[in-house]
Amino acid sequence: MPEGHSVHRIALQFERDVVGHVVSASSPQGRFAEGAAQIDGLRMLEARAVGKQMFLRFEHDRWLRIHLGIYGAWDFFGIISPITEESEALGSIGAPRLRRAVRMAETEHTQNVDLETFPPEPVGAVRVRLATDESVADLRGPTICEVIDPVQLAEVVDRLGPDPATDDSHEAEDRFVTRLRKKPTAVGQLLMDQSVVSGIGNVYRAEMLFRARLNPHTPGKQVTEEQARGLWQDWVYLLDLGIRTGQMLTMDGLDPDAQERALANREDRHWVYKREGLPCRICGTNIVMEIMAARKLYWCPHDQA
Numbered sequence: 001m002p003e004g005h006s007v008h009r010i011a012l013q014f015e016r017d018v019v020g021h022v023v024s025a026s027s028p029q030g031r032f033a034e035g036a037a038q039i040d041g042l043r044m045l046e047a048r049a050v051g052k053q054m055f056l057r058f059e060h061d062r063w064l065r066i067h068l069g070i071y072g073a074w075d076f077f078g079i080i081s082p083i084t085e086e087s088e089a090l091g092s093i094g095a096p097r098l099r100r101a102v103r104m105a106e107t108e109h110t111q112n113v114d115l116e117t118f119p120p121e122p123v124g125a126v127r128v129r130l131a132t133d134e135s136v137a138d139l140r141g142p143t144i145c146e147v148i149d150p151v152q153l154a155e156v157v158d159r160l161g162p163d164p165a166t167d168d169s170h171e172a173e174d175r176f177v178t179r180l181r182k183k184p185t186a187v188g189q190l191l192m193d194q195s196v197v198s199g200i201g202n203v204y205r206a207e208m209l210f211r212a213r214l215n216p217h218t219p220g221k222q223v224t225e226e227q228a229r230g231l232w233q234d235w236v237y238l239l240d241l242g243i244r245t246g247q248m249l250t251m252d253g254l255d256p257d258a259q260e261r262a263l264a265n266r267e268d269r270h271w272v273y274k275r276e277g278l279p280c281r282i283c284g285t286n287i288v289m290e291i292m293a294a295r296k297l298y299w300c301p302h303d304q305a
Helices: 004-017 033-039 085-090 150-158 170-181 202-211 225-245 256-264
Strands: 022-026 042-050 053-058 062-067 073-080 097-104 109-112 126-131 135-140 144-148 288-292 295-299
Touching: 004 042, 004 053, 004 073, 004 135, 004 225, 022 033, 033 062, 033 126, 033 144, 062 150, 144 150, 170 225, 202 225, 202 295
Parallel strands: none
Antiparallel strands: 022 042, 022 126, 042 053, 053 062, 062 144, 073 097, 073 135, 097 109, 126 135, 288 295
């Protein structure tokens, strides 16, 4: 399932290439024909991400709500502005790239594609296509795809926990700390609870708990305030890094060679995630994998005892 950094990057892609344009909306698959008709021919005014959900605002107060779930992904075609750490640092989107296909989900994949015609014919089960004169975005396999009004938008967002990419204030931190520390549920479950904090999935959950040297079975009520604030501040840092780089980089202090390996290989970028049976990078104890609330959890039984 795409985690928060991916959804924010998708929203940023829309912000750069589609917002401000009149959009032709269709449902090649047919399952979203009625919803597509409600936004067809309207100008996109805003792209917003909150945790794992994205909201696209159109004229007449119509919002397209998307939750990619486990299998959802966006394919972008046409003029697609690159999203890189360098361009972010310069405050510029860089030069747009023509005729590229970009798939954006949990793992981003960019590929040069020779397109004889533009826009390309939809391939497979495309739930919704959003097209401008120069760019096309195809959505496949979402868990949620619906047109909502501002009242429904507020109801959805109010149910979500704070997202530091949209609000990293002291009030947001306090809200997270309060919600986490009032529950008897294991902290390993609470970090995945989108009503406690938005955007954290399996990878960030495992890595944040290791970085905090915190046992995932610790009840929220037993997490100290200092530990809770440390988790929030680490999430602020990791989410920002993920949005800028497009990678879930959770190992700090790498030398240039190790940094290059980490960017190229998932196996070289995490402390514990998907390393079950392998020695802990710190203490040498084998990493454990177990099931917590129907999701795989990775942790070190020594360093996180």
